[in-house]
Amino acid sequence: MARICVYLGSREGNSPAFRQATNKLGRTLAERGHTLVYGGARLGLMGELANSVLEAGGEAIGVMPDHLVEREQAHFGLSELIRVRNMHERKATMAANADAFIALPGGIGTLEELFEIWTWGYLGLHEKPMGLLNIDEFYSPLLTFLDSTVGHGFLAAPTREMLLDAPSPGELLDALEAQL
Template sequence: MKICVYLGSREGNDPRFVEATEALGRAIASRGWGLVYGGARNGLMGRLADACLAGGGEVIGVIPEHLVQREVSHPSVTRLIRVDSMHERKAAMAAHADAFVALPGGIGTLEELFEIWTWRYLALHAKPLGVLNTADFYTPLLTFLDTTVEHGFLDRRTRETLIADEQIESLLDRLARVHAEAAL
């Protein structure tokens, strides 16, 4: 199984973000799974790739040419896919992934998460997706999403397709379970 992870090109200001990111990279590798991510070596992105690689995991980075210098492409990934645009980046990441996880990040992370979730809602894929809610980073967003359900803008079943968990292993277990069920 390959997990696409959306996360920051910065490290943030809480050391728990780095700790959880590195732990996720190690967990993906220890399960014999692969990582698909944005291809950078800086910020949480680089920490994730380094941890997965150190654990013997396969790491596929996807980066658009215009970000090769800005995000500084990772020189040691198993495979670096260079694309022309952000649209191609997201499509390539989705094509190579069996499931999606969002870690702390900024507007790019949120945009990627919401786009892949929208694609699932539109039945363009049936792959599981989730957020690792490290240090309650995603709690305000999850509360907002529950509010959209309460106000009739989001169906409860659609809301439930976004898996949220504070624990890495249980999040990965839940994603694997949904992935297996979708394959039936």
């Protein structure tokens, strides 16, 4: 099956819905035979996702720069932990090892990774599906803003449509799998 790269927070956030949906996504990835590719941390939603994939019998590949191994407390129980030199190499390695991309709730790192991979798709550097898991409407303000950029003429509608979104793991995976 596919390797799904997931961008998400190294913190848990303040809503139990984030953790619940993250665990559901992990179990669903494993049940559908997909491999998780993510940032390699054992903390926050990142750790929750990896643990749920592994507990459901799936494979989890983490990618982490050497300088973050201690800071983010790398998950050493993964199927594979790829250590790289820097953040640029991390993102490139994650992208090269993925067939599709999902963003869950997270902070500036999650958003930076999402927008970079979306930009790479826009530029034709990949043709892999991308989507937001809009847990508890976390991404609704961003989606409204993105739709506004189309209305204001700064983003073409086909580019906006490249970024899928769904409120549940199953719905988002269905949409991504339809494009694989």
